[in-house]
Amino acid sequence: MKTLEQIAAELQGYDPQALSADMVNEFLAGLVQPVHATEDVGLFDALGRVLAEDVISPVNVPPHDNSAMDGFAFRGDELAAGGPLRLRVAGTALAGAAWQGRVGAGECVKIMTGAVMPEGLDTVVPQEFTKQDDAGGDSFASFDAGIVKPGDNRRLRGEDVMQGQAALGKGQRIGPAALGLLASLGISRVRAVRRVRVAYFSTGDEILSVGDAPREGAVYDSNRYTVFGLLTRLGCEVVDLGVVHDDPVLLEATFLQAAERADAIITSGGVSVGEADFTKAMMKKLGDVAFWRIAMRPGRPMAVGRIVSHDPANYGAAVLFGLPGNPVAVMVTFLAFVRPALLRMMGANPEPKVLLRARSAGAIRKKPGRTEYQRGIVSKAADGRLEVAITGNQGSGVLSSMVQANGLIVLHHAQGNVAAGDEVDVMMFEGAV
Ligand code: AMP
Numbered sequence: 001m002k003t004l005e006q007i008a009a010e011l012q013g014y015d016p017q018a019l020s021a022d023m024v025n026e027f028l029a030g031l032v033q034p035v036h037a038t039e040d041v042g043l044f045d046a047l048g049r050v051l052a053e054d055v056i057s058p059v060n061v062p063p064h065d066n067s068a069m070d071g072f073a074f075r076g077d078e079l080a081a082g083g084p085l086r087l088r089v090a091g092t093a094l095a096g097a098a099w100q101g102r103v104g105a106g107e108c109v110k111i112m113t114g115a116v117m118p119e120g121l122d123t124v125v126p127q128e129f130t131k132q133d134d135a136g137g138d139s140f141a142s143f144d145a146g147i148v149k150p151g152d153n154r155r156l157r158g159e160d161v162m163q164g165q166a167a168l169g170k171g172q173r174i175g176p177a178a179l180g181l182l183a184s185l186g187i188s189r190v191r192a193v194r195r196v197r198v199a200y201f202s203t204g205d206e207i208l209s210v211g212d213a214p215r216e217g218a219v220y221d222s223n224r225y226t227v228f229g230l231l232t233r234l235g236c237e238v239v240d241l242g243v244v245h246d247d248p249v250l251l252e253a254t255f256l257q258a259a260e261r262a263d264a265i266i267t268s269g270g271v272s273v274g275e276a277d278f279t280k281a282m283m284k285k286l287g288d289v290a291f292w293r294i295a296m297r298p299g300r301p302m303a304v305g306r307i308v309s310h311d312p313a314n315y316g317a318a319v320l321f322g323l324p325g326n327p328v329a330v331m332v333t334f335l336a337f338v339r340p341a342l343l344r345m346m347g348a349n350p351e352p353k354v355l356l357r358a359r360s361a362g363a364i365r366k367k368p369g370r371t372e373y374q375r376g377i378v379s380k381a382a383d384g385r386l387e388v389a390i391t392g393n394q395g396s397g398v399l400s401s402m403v404q405a406n407g408l409i410v411l412h413h414a415q416g417n418v419a420a421g422d423e424v425d426v427m428m429f430e431g432a433v
């Protein structure tokens, strides 16, 4: 485990007073480590979990060559002669039971979608391309040879997943499709990484809890709720430690409790310059913590490091993410920095950084030398292209504009002013928020 000083020493141009957003992520990648503990979970509990090992398929999916269509199965080499074909129907193959007859030259089998391909047959002509007639007590299917090629409309055994192959890889986050795939292999339990446990609390004397009577100069705590939502969506186990006021004894006890119980701690508030020093002083006292000013907007101040539990029976360190207090800054710093770091702790493969390109509906002022995140609404413009408009008031305390937004416009570090009609990058909320 590297100290903050060691991590910093490896970063070219590290300046805690003017950190680029990219460097924050590099730093955090050095700070956090994947959780090692694993556990067996049943399929329904596996949703959102991260696979601790590859899943090797015990079977072929599909298990047999089968028909992709309702139609008539026949030997593809019958097509070589060209022209119209008229094949005698030797029987019917239904899904769920293999048809056990012999099929001779000039014959076919009526077959349903999903039914096992009868021995020796490799091609299916869809029913709608055929004409059927009866003669002399037999049924016949006729079609033009040009309509299909040998091998058409047949699904091959193992074409989805081959027996013995890794159907899903270690580090895969299990979504609905992966759940279905696991079930298609007949697998009922998987080995998953233990859930990452994250404790969080809000700080500040002016913060009220929901249920408290309103008081002049005080605001209700919203950060605990957004953080709860973000963590839950990510698949973390949450430990809510409430609101902690500027009381050193209480603050210390809460930090220590968090370090004992959780892998990571998220606080909000109390890390900006000019704050009464309670929170920062306590972080310093209880661990290895750096206080940053990040070249970004919103969300400039942030504290990171490790808080060390003093309980000898349960000695551990938790990664600290000390987020700023402003509600929008909390969400932005979570999405930009905490989320990728937690995914790493969860043992998940890094997410591809997919930013959408959309045309900016209006001009946006932007200073080079910092990363700015603006709340945006992406929609399809009249010309069919994607357009993004800013959601009014971009104040870092204005949560309603976060609610209206469906993504964040990311104006990169070196970028300058944006003119109306310029393309910009957007981080969509779908899946993350
Ligand atoms: P701070 O970072 O502590 O200076 O807080 C910046 C702003 O965010 C102040 O206006 C605080 O009142 C507000 N704030 C801090 N914590 C919370 C919270 N948990 N919920 C809502 N607003 C908060």
Ligand code: MG
Pocket (backbone or CB within 6 Å): 203, 204, 269, 270, 275, 325
């Ligand atoms: Mg404060």
